[in-house]
Amino acid sequence: MKHNEVKKLQKHFSIAIIPGDGIGPEVVNEGLKVLKVLEEVHSDVRFVYDFYDWNCEYYLKHGRMMPTNGLNLLEDYDTILFGAVGAPTVPDHVSVWELILPIRRHFQQYVNLRPVKLLKGLESPLRYKSHDDLDFVVIRENTEGEYSNIGGRLHEGTPYETAIQNNVFTRYGSERILKYAYSVAESRPKKRLTVATKSNAINHTMPFWDEIVKEIGNEHPQIDVQLYHIDALAAYFISKPESFDVVAGSNLFGDILTDLGAAIVGGLGLAPSGNINPERKYPSMFEPIHGSAPDIAGKGIANPIAQIWSISLMMDHLRLPELGKLVLSAIEEVLFDGTVRTPDLGGTANTMEMGDAIVSKIREMSLKTNLGEKK
Incomplete structure (x- = not known):
């Protein structure tokens, strides 16, 4: 057939x-x-x-x-x-x-959709964190960002060898993943969206990303949205995971955060x-x-x-x-x-x-x- x-x-x-x-x-x-x-x-x-x-x-x-x-x-x-x-x-x-x-x-x-949920019958490596504290979803942009095939090598095999890898953030790609994240947040009781950024140090792509987060947020006033620098956000995954409901991030940031998320709910095998x-x-x-x-x-x-x-x-x-x-x-x-x-x-x-x-x-x-x- x-x-x-x-x-x-x-x-x-x-x-x-x-x-x-x-x-x-x-x-x-x-x-x-x-x-x-x-x-x-x-x-x-x-x-x-x-x-x-x-x-x-x-x-x-x-x-x-x-x-x-x-x-x-x-x-x-x-x-x-x-x-x-x-x-x-x-x-x-x-x-x-x-x-x-x-x-x-x-x-x-x-859309790379990755739940971070402590399953019944398991205990988190985090002390004092219960099943109610560890139940959120991470939405990772999956087709561009830091994993873009733009760049190359120059003067290979010489003392001047250079490697360049470019991040690519398009308005189209950023808008569609963030609109999806907002829509998922709307479907959940907390109506809360946390977005990873690093606009204090990555001064072109990340401010662009932040701007789009806020633009789309204007269309969803009922959603509680917060932007966190990726380093602080990683720390909050450990110290206050109960504060999260929907987390959105770029290709690289989402990838790293979800491996950390897996670790706090029992490991990558889950x-x-x-x-x-x-x-x-x-x-x-x-x-x-x-x-x-x-x-x-x-x-x-x-x-x-x-x-x-x-x-x-x-x-x-x-x-x-x-x-x-x-x-x-x-x-x-x-x-x-x-x-x-x-x-x-x-x-x-x-x-x-x-x-x-x-x-x-x-x-x-x-x-x-x-x-x-x-x-």
Whole structure:
């Protein structure tokens, strides 16, 4: 069945699967179990997916991270499920710049959505911070800013060698991500938006960014908006995370803040993300924010929760919020029970055991819900 034919069927969705490198295939496999059980518990939902073996091994064989028509192959899917990329055999700037970044940019996935939430059953490394204190979302600009491919090297291999990397902030790109951030803030009870800047030291792009924050803020007087310098904001992530609701940042600042956010809620093994094209003109991509972790690849101890939580975000994007909530609730129930935990969470369970526990909990919780509906 062609992907455009699949789209015509109600609640049938096509997904491109890119497991990637290292622990990527291991955690993606657990994510596929979740997709299958969601089909089982929701009879109207079907997922049709294809696998693409684009990774560093592919690069060593073909000299490319994906084929020349790779982006064309992906464009008809509803979503993309990504594992992780990176291996010691290929420089990181090659693997990232030839796989993830082209996908994000070509498909205008300009929103990188990363929840920072302390899940039930876990304790934060921060003393005295509860689940209510750690529940916000970071919105990172995903297609320009500090990760722009503008610059180069001069006089390579000489004492005069020079490297230049330019930041690129466009009005169009800044406006669309900030408008999205304001809209998310409007949908949340606190109606609060915190924006990262560094306009006291980066004297061209950051004042420009600040100006646009304020311009758009004039259209949303009901939103409590604050601009913080990135260094102070990083400190506040530790000292007063309860003050945040929606946090917006440029490509680099958002990237750094969300790794810090993951650390304060339990680690990178728990942190999901969505690379979203809000207009839905192109497929969006969902992935854990952790890397390929080559040091533990093949050991079967990787935590699959970040990958599975990314599927929860995918369900929300596909307008299946009941399934998104079910997946996240199942994760929390397994953690709250505490019997099955991977080593990064202080347990002894392997990757498959954690995935199986979440799948079983999804099935159990769905059964209870269905029985409740029949009463």
